Amino acid sequence: MYDYSDFDAAFVAERNRQFRAQVERRLDGGLTEEEFKPLRLMNGLYLQLHAYMLRVAIPYGTLNPGQMRQLAHIAERWDKGYGHFTTRQNIQFNWPKLRDVPDILDALAEVQMHAIQTSGNTIRNVTADHFAGAAADEVADPRPVAELIRQWSTDHPEFQFLPRKFKIAVTGAEADRAVIRAHDIGLQIVERDGARGVRVIVGGGLGRTPMIGKVIRDFLPEAELLPYLEAIVSVWNQAGRRDNKFKARIKITVHELGLDEIRDRVEARFAERRALFTGVDRALFDEIRAAFAPPAFRDAPTDAFDAARAADPVFRSWADTNLAAHRAPGYAIVQVSLKAHGATPGDASARQMRVLADLAEQHGHGELRISHEQNVILPHVHKADLPRVHAALKAAGLATANIGLVSDIIACPGMDYCSLATARSIPIAQAIAKRFDALKLEHDIGEMKIKISGCINACGHHHVGHIGILGLDRAGVENYQITLGGDHTETAALGERTGPGFSADEIVPAIERLVHAYLDHRDGPGETFLQTYRRLGMAPFKAALYEEPQAHAAQ
Amino acid sequence: MPRAFTPKVVTANDLREGDVVYLTADDRWSRRLEEAELISDEAHAQLRLLLAQGQPQTVVGAYLADAREGPDGPEPVHFREEFRRTGPSNHFHGKQAEPGNV
Numbered sequence: 001m002y003d004y005s006d007f008d009a010a011f012v013a014e015r016n017r018q019f020r021a022q023v024e025r026r027l028d029g030g031l032t033e034e035e036f037k038p039l040r041l042m043n044g045l046y047l048q049l050h051a052y053m054l055r056v057a058i059p060y061g062t063l064n065p066g067q068m069r070q071l072a073h074i075a076e077r078w079d080k081g082y083g084h085f086t087t088r089q090n091i092q093f094n095w096p097k098l099r100d101v102p103d104i105l106d107a108l109a110e111v112q113m114h115a116i117q118t119s120g121n122t123i124r125n126v127t128a129d130h131f132a133g134a135a136a137d138e139v140a141d142p143r144p145v146a147e148l149i150r151q152w153s154t155d156h157p158e159f160q161f162l163p164r165k166f167k168i169a170v171t172g173a174e175a176d177r178a179v180i181r182a183h184d185i186g187l188q189i190v191e192r193d194g195a196r197g198v199r200v201i202v203g204g205g206l207g208r209t210p211m212i213g214k215v216i217r218d219f220l221p222e223a224e225l226l227p228y229l230e231a232i233v234s235v236w237n238q239a240g241r242r243d244n245k246f247k248a249r250i251k252i253t254v255h256e257l258g259l260d261e262i263r264d265r266v267e268a269r270f271a272e273r274r275a276l277f278t279g280v281d282r283a284l285f286d287e288i289r290a291a292f293a294p295p296a297f298r299d300a301p302t303d304a305f306d307a308a309r310a311a312d313p314v315f316r317s318w319a320d321t322n323l324a325a326h327r328a329p330g331y332a333i334v335q336v337s338l339k340a341h342g343a344t345p346g347d348a349s350a351r352q353m354r355v356l357a358d359l360a361e362q363h364g365h366g367e368l369r370i371s372h373e374q375n376v377i378l379p380h381v382h383k384a385d386l387p388r389v390h391a392a393l394k395a396a397g398l399a400t401a402n403i404g405l406v407s408d409i410i411a412c413p414g415m416d417y418c419s420l421a422t423a424r425s426i427p428i429a430q431a432i433a434k435r436f437d438a439l440k441l442e443h444d445i446g447e448m449k450i451k452i453s454g455c456i457n458a459c460g461h462h463h464v465g466h467i468g469i470l471g472l473d474r475a476g477v478e479n480y481q482i483t484l485g486g487d488h489t490e491t492a493a494l495g496e497r498t499g500p501g502f503s504a505d506e507i508v509p510a511i512e513r514l515v516h517a518y519l520d521h522r523d524g525p526g527e528t529f530l531q532t533y534r535r536l537g538m539a540p541f542k543a544a545l546y547e548e549p550q551a552h553a554a555q
Numbered sequence: 556m557p558r559a560f561t562p563k564v565v566t567a568n569d570l571r572e573g574d575v576v577y578l579t580a581d582d583r584w585s586r587r588l589e590e591a592e593l594i595s596d597e598a599h600a601q602l603r604l605l606l607a608q609g610q611p612q613t614v615v616g617a618y619l620a621d622a623r624e625g626p627d628g629p630e631p632v633h634f635r636e637e638f639r640r641t642g643p644s645n646h647f648h649g650k651q652a653e654p655g656n657v
Contacts, residue, residue: 027571033615047615049639050649052573080648095648098571344645415635416643424638426645476633 001064001367002147002291004112011155012109015116019043020102027099042122044115045101048419054093054101055118056108060128060146060170061089061377063368065357070111072353078104083353085338085346087410087459088167089127089370090118094417116154121162123153123233129171129178130371133294134333134379136325140189140196142172144289145225151284152226159233163240164248166233167205174490179372181213181492182206182464184250185232189222196222202232202262203254204492206458211251212492214259216266224274226281231270235262295365295380297328305383308390315390318401321443323386326379332386334364334378335371336393337400337408341437342430345411346374355396363389372461373410375403406441406448406515407433410461414454414471415478421454423471423478424504428452431508436515445515447528449488464488466530467514468495469507480507482514484541485533496538498545510545517544563600564591564622564629565607566639567614575639575650576614577629578607584614586650588640589628594619 019039026036040046044055056071063071071091075083078100079093086092096104108114118125126146133141149168153159159166169178172189180186186201197219204213220228232250239257241247247256254262308315324333336356339345348356356376360368363385369377376398381389393399402408409432412418414425429452436442451465455472462468468483480502483495502510515529521540522532533541565578566588576584577591585591594600600619607617621632631637642649 027612029612033570033611047568047573049635050574050642080646082646094643096573098573347645415638416645424644426643430645473635478634 001062002143002288009109009112012114012116015043015114016102016105016109019105023098023102038120041119042116043101043105044118045096046119046419048094048417049415049421050417051095052098052101053417054096054104054115055086056091056093056113056115057118057125058085058089058091058113058370059150060126060132060143061130061370061372062128062132062143063370064366065361065368067111067113068353068357068360068368070107070113072350072357074104074107075350075353077107082347082349084344084413085348085370085374085376087372087374087412087461088125089130089372090125091370092413094413119165121164121166123149123156123159123162123166123168126150126153127167127169127178127183127372129173129176130369130377131177131324131333131379132172132369133292134326134331135173135175135177136327137175138173138327139191140172141292141294142170142178142187142189144285144292145172145187145189145198145222146170147288147292148226148281148285149229151288152229152281158230159237162233162237163242164245166236166250168229176488176490176492177371179461179464179488179492180204181490182210182461182488183213185229186213187225190219192219198222198225200228200232203251203259205249205251206461206463207249208246208456209249209252209255210458210463210494211255212494213251214254216259216263222285223282224270227273227277228266228270230273231266234273235265235269239265294328295367297331297380298382300330300382300384302330302383305386308387312387314394314401315387317443318390318399319386321401321405322403328380330383332381332383334381334386334389335403336376336378336398337402338375338398339402339408339433340397340400341402341407341433343433344426345409345429348376352396352398355392355398359389359392373408375408402442404447404449405443406436406445406450408449409433410449410451410465412453412459414452414460418454420457421471422456422473423454423480425452425454425460425469425471428469428471428480428504428507432511435508435512439512441515441519444525445519445529446525447530448515449486450511451486461488462486463494464492465495466533467511469511470501472501474501478504480504482510482545484514484538485530487530498538498542500546513544514541517541560595560597560600561621561632562593562595562623562629563619564588564593565600565603565617566591566620566636567607567617570611570613570615578603578617582606586653588622588631588636589625591622591629593622593624593629
């Protein structure tokens with residue numbers, strides 16, 4: 001794993017020292033809230049509905065066991081014994097006290113972590129495919145690119161006061177597990193004629209005005225990445241709509257000026273910037289890439305796995321649902337569900353974090369990942385170790401076999417925590433998961449992505465859910481709108497609204513009717529919900545949602 | 556036509572703890588909505604809000620929230636204020652878990 005240098009450590013220590021002094025000045029009256037707020041946001045500290053919230057970056061979703069244990073320690077020492085993993089591969093602590101936050105930041109620095117640029121109008125935590133370095137279908141590990149961008153963007157003097165926040169995601173595979181088409185910039189590492197390059201996608205985003213990103217450069221030589229990115233952000237920094245917060249994201253700039261105009265401006269700026277990069281970026285990239293060399297995979301028989309799979313139906317169900325193909329023979333990628341039926345999506349207790357850290361250390365080459373789908377990944381586990389891993393996960397309440405299924409729901413914190421929310425998300429996710437668990441239908445339903453946001457800012461990615469749910473405040477009552485047909489992958493699409501929303505009491509039965517309509521209309525179990533929707537369109541689902549209850553009411 | 560003034564309480568978050576507080580009639584900050592001053596006069600509400608906003612060393616983000624008279628004191632009108640006075644629905648944390656609160 002990548003180790004930060006003394007220079008990096010000194011930078012973070014200095015920022016923490018500054019923030020400690022800022023907190024002191026806020027508490028003794030030297031700073032007003034108006035003065036303090038931008039300073040705390042620069043360090044990831046929000047004031048939410050019930051308490052402060054500290055958002056800590058997990059760069060490209062990668063953690064080592066020591067870092068995971070430190071997160072557990074922070075959760076117990078300064079919070080309420082748990083943390084919440086988010087859709088941007090961050091962890092949020094929901095209950096810190098203001099005076100404790102400088103100590104928390106120092107504790108994070110001990111394990112090379114921080115909360116810098118997890119908020120504010122800056123380039124945010126760079127996210128990546130959570131299968132990075134392990135996926136069978138990967139052209140290259142995207143994390144060296146993500147780390148290079150992290151170092152370039154952290155405290156970049158030109159980009160500390162952008163028109164709005166700016167999010168970058170990187171994948172190294174054609175299959176998009178990092179939602180790159182819904183980011184301000186999405187990067188896909190590709191190979192052409194033996195040379196490695198990057199496909200650059202710009203202007204994607206969800207929120208109030210959802211847009212699918214557009215390809216601005218189909219093949220950018222890898223060596224030119226930073227000057228090209230700098231050109232994009234620089235062009236937007238000047239052209240972005242600072243007059244209107246709702247039109248300030250780059251997706252609006254691209255939409256209003258047009259892709260061709262943006263591309264021309266970027267290419268002109270790129271010509272200037274390229275000359276300023278002296279090659280230090282390429283030398284650094286080589287250094288970073290060396291630090292992400294794959295672990296020494298072992299060659300061993302997988303008999304223990306085959307025997308357990310044959311003998312134990314619980315293990316078999318978990319293995320068939322939660323494992324993904326690894327690039328090394330005999331290995332598997334383990335997806336650990338943080339979505340036990342009825343649990344809060346993305347929450348992990350300190351005890352669970354320690355179990356995961358131990359498993360990564362004992363059976364996972366010391367690596368952990370956090371996915372944007374709010375689950376934890378053990379990316380490198382030899383199949384022979386899987387029965388032991390499964391047993392340990394089971395004992396910690398972490399062996400739910402539901403990855404990719406109807407209960408593997410993304411949900412933002414919603415109005416249970418967030419001061420921006422217009423409705424709750426978490427209880428809806430809990431209720432849907434419990435309902436389908438009770439029906440014992442979820443393995444029959446198969447692949448299904450339900451994504452729930454508690455306001456139009458769309459942290460819960462509802463626009464790209466196969467079923468998207470958006471919680472709104474309709475005349476003082478929580479109301480949930482449904483969208484269908486969204487897709488967060490390489491075939492990205494925005495969901496289409498079905499019609500009027502449903503109350504909190506009606507939304508779970510409504511989702512159940514949708515799923516039954518799918519089961520009734522699908523062309524066999526091989527056709528997924530999304531495929532059925534694409535084949536048949538909205539009509540049968542709309543009928544299931546809106547016609548049945550009226551028929552009942554008429555009786 | 557101006558809309559009729561509906562009763563309000565002054566509420567904010569505590570600077571140090573971050574939790575929800577309410578302004579009482581005797582100028583204290585209480586953790587409990589029932590103890591808040593229910594204000595039915597618009598001019599008085601503005602004065603009370605100014606008083607709250609003049610205490611930046613104690614509270615953050617003071618505002619007027621709709622409330623109604625209940626048997627034990629003010630009660631929330633909007634569901635957001637109901638959650639603020641209770642805590643999250645997924646964990647037994649926040650005000651609902653504090654001693655003395657039901």
